[in-house]
Amino acid sequence: MVVKRRLNCGFDFSSIPKAPRSSRRKVSSKTDDVSAIDLLASLAGKLLEESESSSNSTNAFEGFSHQDGKMKQEHVYNHNKPCKSDFSHQANLASSKSPSENTSDVSLENGCVLEQTPVSDCKSAGGVNLLVGCVNKKEDCEFHVESGGVTEETGVVNVDDGGLIADTFSLKDPSQLPVQSVPNGYRNRSKLVCRDDDENYCKYYKFSDKCNKSYRPLTWSGGHRRIKKSVVTKYGRALPKSKCFEDTKTDGCLKALHRKRKLCYGYNPWKHETVHRKRRLSDKGLVVNSDGGLSSESVTNSPEKGESENGVLSTAIGLPSEDSLVKFSIKSLRIPELFIEVPETATVGSLKRTVMEAVTALLDDGISIGVLVQGKKVRDDNNTLSQTGFSCRENLSNLGFTLEPGPEKLGVPLRSENHVMSKPTDSTKLPERSADSLACADYVINSTNCVENKQELLPCQIDEQKPSSDSRALVPVSALEPEALAIVPFNEKPKRTEASQRRTRRPFSVTEVEALVHAVEELGTGRWRDVKLTSFDNASHRTYVDLKDKWKTLVHTASISPQQRRGEPVPQELLDRVLAAHRYWSQHQVKQNGKHQAAATIVIESGPSM
DNA sequence: TTTAGGG
DNA sequence: CCCTAAA
Numbered sequence: 001m002v003v004k005r006r007l008n009c010g011f012d013f014s015s016i017p018k019a020p021r022s023s024r025r026k027v028s029s030k031t032d033d034v035s036a037i038d039l040l041a042s043l044a045g046k047l048l049e050e051s052e053s054s055s056n057s058t059n060a061f062e063g064f065s066h067q068d069g070k071m072k073q074e075h076v077y078n079h080n081k082p083c084k085s086d087f088s089h090q091a092n093l094a095s096s097k098s099p100s101e102n103t104s105d106v107s108l109e110n111g112c113v114l115e116q117t118p119v120s121d122c123k124s125a126g127g128v129n130l131l132v133g134c135v136n137k138k139e140d141c142e143f144h145v146e147s148g149g150v151t152e153e154t155g156v157v158n159v160d161d162g163g164l165i166a167d168t169f170s171l172k173d174p175s176q177l178p179v180q181s182v183p184n185g186y187r188n189r190s191k192l193v194c195r196d197d198d199e200n201y202c203k204y205y206k207f208s209d210k211c212n213k214s215y216r217p218l219t220w221s222g223g224h225r226r227i228k229k230s231v232v233t234k235y236g237r238a239l240p241k242s243k244c245f246e247d248t249k250t251d252g253c254l255k256a257l258h259r260k261r262k263l264c265y266g267y268n269p270w271k272h273e274t275v276h277r278k279r280r281l282s283d284k285g286l287v288v289n290s291d292g293g294l295s296s297e298s299v300t301n302s303p304e305k306g307e308s309e310n311g312v313l314s315t316a317i318g319l320p321s322e323d324s325l326v327k328f329s330i331k332s333l334r335i336p337e338l339f340i341e342v343p344e345t346a347t348v349g350s351l352k353r354t355v356m357e358a359v360t361a362l363l364d365d366g367i368s369i370g371v372l373v374q375g376k377k378v379r380d381d382n383n384t385l386s387q388t389g390f391s392c393r394e395n396l397s398n399l400g401f402t403l404e405p406g407p408e409k410l411g412v413p414l415r416s417e418n419h420v421m422s423k424p425t426d427s428t429k430l431p432e433r434s435a436d437s438l439a440c441a442d443y444v445i446n447s448t449n450c451v452e453n454k455q456e457l458l459p460c461q462i463d464e465q466k467p468s469s470d471s472r473a474l475v476p477v478s479a480l481e482p483e484a485l486a487i488v489p490f491n492e493k494p495k496r497t498e499a500s501q502r503r504t505r506r507p508f509s510v511t512e513v514e515a516l517v518h519a520v521e522e523l524g525t526g527r528w529r530d531v532k533l534t535s536f537d538n539a540s541h542r543t544y545v546d547l548k549d550k551w552k553t554l555v556h557t558a559s560i561s562p563q564q565r566r567g568e569p570v571p572q573e574l575l576d577r578v579l580a581a582h583r584y585w586s587q588h589q590v591k592q593n594g595k596h597q598a599a600a601t602i603v604i605e606s607g608p609s610m
Numbered sequence: 611t612t613t614a615g616g617g
Numbered sequence: 618c619c620c621t622a623a624a
Contacts, residue, residue, distance in 0.1 A: 503618065529612060544612070549618065552615085 330401055371401055506541060508550050513570055516547055517554070517577050525551060525585045554578045 342354050371378040371388070378388050508516070519535040528544035528551075536542045557565050558575035 505618070526613070528614095545614095546618075548614075 369401060503541070507567055510568065510570060510574070512536075512539075512542070513550070513554065513574055516550060517574055517581065519547075520551055520585070521577065521581045524588060525582065551578075551582075555582045558582075 342351050346354070373388055380388075515535045516531065519531040523530050523534070528548040531547050532542065532544035536547060554570070554575070555578055557570060558578045562569075562572075
C-alpha cells in the first residue's frame with residue numbers, strides 16, 4: 001500500500017478519497033463538499049500567483065495566525081519508496097484547542113503531518129489535546145518515541161490520531177509558533193484511533209480487564225463507509241470512473257496526488273506551465289483540461305456575482321488583479337492524533353510500519369474539509385465567501401480549514417452540475433513557482449530514512465519561506481515534473497480505479513485480539529455487533545463481520561500447530577482462551593437448544609475463560 | 611441490519 | 618476480507 005503513496009503535500013489530504021468501508025453502505029456524496037476543496041485549492045493557487053506578482057502578498061498570510069497553543073508532534077511521512085516502512089516525518093508546532101476547535105489552525109508544511117497526542121488528555125481535558133511538534137525547529141520535530149513512551153515502562157508509543165485537521169497559520173514565520181515540551185503522557189494503550197469530529201472525539205473503549213485503558217482504534221467513529229463516487233473534474237464535470245482516480249482504500253494517496261495535480265494544473269493559475277505538459281498529464285489520465293487555464297468566462301466573473309457556489313468558486317479563481325480575491329494558503333494539512341502502540345522491543349522498522357498503517361487507516365477512512373471562520377465552522381456550503389465573512393483579506397486571519405474524518409461529510413465526489421468550476425485562464429500558467437516546492441517535495445520523497453532525513457526535510461520547507469517571497473511558503477504542489485507525477489499514480493496502481501476496492505488488509509494486533517477474546521468471552525460468539533460496540537466501537541475499520549471473521553480465524557489458528565501458524569504470532573495464552581471461549585459458547589448454544597443438558601454443562605464449566 | 615458461513 | 622443468504 002505504501003509503496004507508491006506520496007503524502008507530502010498538505011493538499012493531498014484534502015483530496016484524499018474516502019475509501020469505502022463497506023460496500024453495503026453507500027453514502028451519497030455532497031456536492032457542497034467538493035466546492036470546499038476546490039475553493040481551497042483555488043485560493044491557494046491564487047495566492048501563489050498573487051504572491052508571485054506582488055511582494056505584498058505577505059500581508060495576506062500574516063493574517064493566519066495560529067491560534068492555539070496545542071502541542072503537537074507531527075510526522076511528515078511519505079512513501080515514495082518501495083519500502084513501505086519508508087516514511088519521513090517531522091514535527092510541527094501547533095496550537096492546542098479543544099478537539100472541536102482545533103481545526104482552525106493551519107500548519108504550513110510540505111507534507112502530511114501526524115500528530116502525536118496523549119489519549120489521556122483527550123478525555124481528561126474534555127477533549128483538549130496536547131500535541132507536540134514544531135514547524136521550524138527540527139530539533140524539536142523529530143518523532144521522539146521516547147517521549148511517547150517507547151522507553152517508558154509501558155513500552156508503548158501512543159499516537160492518538162484524532163480527526164484530520166488542516167491548520168492554517170501565518171505563512172510568515174511558522175517558527176514563531178510556541179514550542180512546548182512533549183508531554184510524557186503517552187502511556188495509555190495505543191489507539192489506532194481517529195478522532196471524529198467534536199463529540200466523537202473522546203470516545204474510547206474498554207477492551208479488557210487487563211487493559212482497561214481507553215482504546216480507540218484507528219478510525220473515526222463513523223463506522224465503515226464505502227462511498228462510490230465519480231470524480232469531478234476541475235471544471236465540474238464528472239469524469240468516467242475509468243479515467244479518474246476512484247476512491248479506493250489503497251489508492252487514497254494516489255487520488256490525493258491526483259487532486260494535487262488538479263490543484264496545480266486546474267486551479268492554480270501558476271505560470272509557465274505549457275499546454276503540452278498539461279496534455280501529457282491528461283493523457284496519463286489526470287483530470288486536466290486540455291485547453292487548460294481558466295476559462296474566459298470564469299475570469300470575467302466578478303466576485304460580487306458569486307452568489308452561488310459557482311460564484312464562489314469563480315471568485316476564488318478570479319484574476320490576480322482583482323483586489324477582492326480571497327487569498328490564502330494552506331501549507332499543510334495535519335493528521336493529528338495518530339495513536340500508535342508498539343512494544344518497546346519493536347524495531348524501528350516495525351514502528352514505521354505501524355505508523356504507516358495508522359496513517360493508511362486514517363486515510364482510508366476518508367476525510368472531509370471543513371471551513372472555519374473566526375473559529376466557527378461554516379456549515380452552509382452555499383454561502384459565498386463574503387457572506388460567510390471572509391471575503392476580505394483582513395479577515396483571512398479568521399479563516400481556517402479542517403481536515404476531518406468522515407467522507408460522508410464531504411462527499412468528495414460531487415455532482416457535476418453543482419460544480420461548475422472555473423477553468424484556468426491561461427493554459428500556459430502553471431506552477432513554475434512550484435518548482436522550488438517541487439524540488440523540495442521531491443527531496444522529501446526521496447528521503448529514505450524518514451527520521452534521519454527529517455531534519456533535512458525541514459530545511460526544505462523552511463527555505464521555501466523566504467521573507468521576500470511568501471509564495472514560496474506556499475504548499476509546494478509539485479508540478480515541476482509533470483511526467484513523474486503523472487506516472488506515479490497511473491503506472492503504479494493503474495487498476496485501482498474501482499470504488500469497491502478491497503479494503504487494505506489490516507492484521508489484528510495482539511492487542512486487538514486480546515480485546516476480541518475478552519469480548520467474546522463475555523458476550524459469546526453470536527453477538528458480533530455487541531462485540532463491536534463494546535470493544536471496537538471506535539475502530540471503524542473493524543466491522544462486526546471482521547470481528548467475526550477474526551474469531552473464526554483465531555479458532556482455526558488455535559486449532560492448528562504453532563508451526564502452521566502465520567503472521568504475527570498470537571500468544572498461546574490468548575489462543576487457549578479462544579479455544580476455551582469457543583468451547584464454552586458452543587456449549588452455551590447447545591444449552592439454549594437443550595436446556596437440561598446445558599445446565600450440566602454450565603456447572604462443569606464455570607466459564608469460558610479458563 | 612445482523613448473523614452465519616462459504617469463498 | 619469479501620459476498621450473501623437468511624433472519
